[in-house]
Amino acid sequence: MIRFDNVTKTYMRGQHPAVENLDIEFSRGEFVFLVGASGSGKSTMMRMVLKEVAPTRGTVYVAGRDLSRIPSWRVPALRRDIGMVFQDFRLLPSKTAYQNIEFALAVIGTPRKVVRRLVPEMLEMVGLEDKGKRLPHELSGGEQQRVAIARAYVNRPTILLADEPTGNLDPSTAEGILELLSEINERGTTVVMATHDQSAVDRMRRRVVEMVGGKVVRDEQDGRYETEGALSVISGNLPDDSAHREEHPLDDVESRDGSGAGQDVSAREDEPASDVLEEELIDEREARLAQEEDAFSEDEDEEGLR
Template identity: 60%
Template sequence: MIRFENVTKRFRGTSKPALNNVDFEVPRGEFVFLVGASGSGKSSCLRLILREETPSEGRVVVLGRDLRTLSNRKVPYFRRHVGAVFQDFRLLPTKTVFQNVAFTLQVIGSSRGFIQQAVPEVLALVGLAGKEKRFPHELSGGEQQRVAIARALANRPQVLLADEPTGNLDPATSVDIMQLLARINAGGTTVVMATHEAGFVDQMQRRVIELAHGEMVRDERHGGYGDTSGIPSLRPEPERGAAAVAALTAVLEVQREATIAAAAGLDPTIVGPDDDVADAASAPIPSDPAASALAASAPAAPVLAPQPVTVVEPDAADVPPPARPAAVPDRVEEPETASDLPPHTQPIPVADLDEMDVAELGLADRLGLGETEPDDEVGPTS
């Protein structure tokens, strides 16, 4: 179905090849994940399969045709057997859902009766039955991606290429799209998907081809995503305000007991909570963290006693660090000023996608559409 034979691809103006000696074969009906860091060569593989690029060395064979020998005039007819789904949907904004899907069939000259039958069938397959008259701006992101998948399947291709199809979708919608692609694959369509979604790759346990710096480093039949250390985590740090106040309270408690013990002439390391000295000079602990911090840093006041005693500040080395808080107040006052608030992980803004002019998409050519010539049909038919 798809075969890479020692493929190397170099782009003009770059010293390092985008793909270097890549060799693999995808049989009919398989579901394959292309994984790897950005710039590893995943999109270059998909462009070679779609015949947007040709290899610098080696051969790419798709549906029995060596794409190097395929003339530019015959490329649109070859692409009719290869469906493509992109991250940015690429829908025609002035056409309805029905018209977007029917567009591919109209351009290749399908009959009116076939279009009226095929479009509702493929829309029902992707879960959009009853939304034929809606425009793209009236749909959610997941529904727009379903329209893009329906358009790719309208001509019943043998191969479906998906380049980050869940990249612009929320997690719940992404699950629905992955389930849809799995059903399409179960119907016999070969699916090749480039993705960064480690969770889906790990759960589905399909074939995984991993690329790194343009080289194929792993080909596993039932694999997972692999090393996820390079994927940035967007999970916020846990809130630490209440824990910080409780810890400060415990430290102040230890310092107060040590000061009292030193004032009474006792060893501060052996004074416990039941000693008479600690009970004699028990003082309330300020509930406000700022006040507690000021109280800890201020010089200690002399302790009233029958005999005048010189107050001695304990050395830092003599104060044992608390293994766990001795007492946590029932109610902790929250800081009132912005400067007292603990640091937070701020949400990362996501830039909106710019609207692209339809004329700049190269939609008809990339979908394998163009003027039909009877003697230009190539490759197997669906």
């Protein structure tokens, strides 16, 4: 479903990679937790899946497609099959809960009849069937996140990416969000969630991938948040700022075990993705119209030849 084939991403020439020599695959229907200190490469991975950024070296595959071969005008169609949930919700503040979900359908030309059926279904699924007319500021943090999940899932994507979706929520509210994501996963959607929520990871016991300095240092099924592994940052075996040090974060460990094979790397993924939801959706509509115009022009050319 998602595969990174020897992927390295460097944001600026001469600086250390955000991810380096990444080889990992997430299968269809999996629920995967990405864990690691801030700046370890988790968000960069998600941005590459969304084709927001391109790898400096290597290949990213999504649903069997090489993203480097997808032209820019087809990127909106790719993203239609990938839902994205953020820590800060990113709802359109001037639109109601209903309209936020509706907007994601309207810009891709979904018929009104289908919109009127799907949006109430989504509100009911996330437990907000009676709050569709409320603006984001009239909802609690947990309710706003539920709207964001409904918006991300309304097109029934095969992949759902969640970047710290419980980071701003209290524990009981976060538990409800995790149950909702688990329900979506049970419906067949692949869920990849970056998180620092130890209780969620320990409770759900799904696949856990830990990253340090842009490299995968742990990949285990039925995993817990912490591990006894020598390369783990979150377990205290490396200092929390190791991903931001000038030297490679694994150098000290490698020198202790005698391998001495460390190479310079550092994460530059601390630059947050731009909040461009509305613009991206509008771009999708424009790309769809451009595609239709190209098809119409081709039909006219064929008619002229005849």
